Amino acid sequence: MSNNKKTDKEMTYEQKLERENELLRLEVEYLKKLRAYRMNPKGFLEKHKQQYHSNSKKSSN
Secondary structure (H helix, E strand, C coil): CCCCCCCCCCCCHHHHHHHHHHHHHHHHHHHHHHHHHHHCHHHHHHHHHHHHHHHHHHHHC
16 A cells, blocks of 8 residues: 555544545535436437547647
């Protein structure tokens, strides 16, 4: 394990809460995208395909 990552025993209570909060935010973001996909799969894929293409152009420069 790298020195930057603390084990659960080394983390303070506040750090554990911040980590849990971060994971919950990611989960909520994922669930929102999943719900959007289920409601309109074609529209969701078109929207994200456009975002992917614009991001790939930026990273290739």
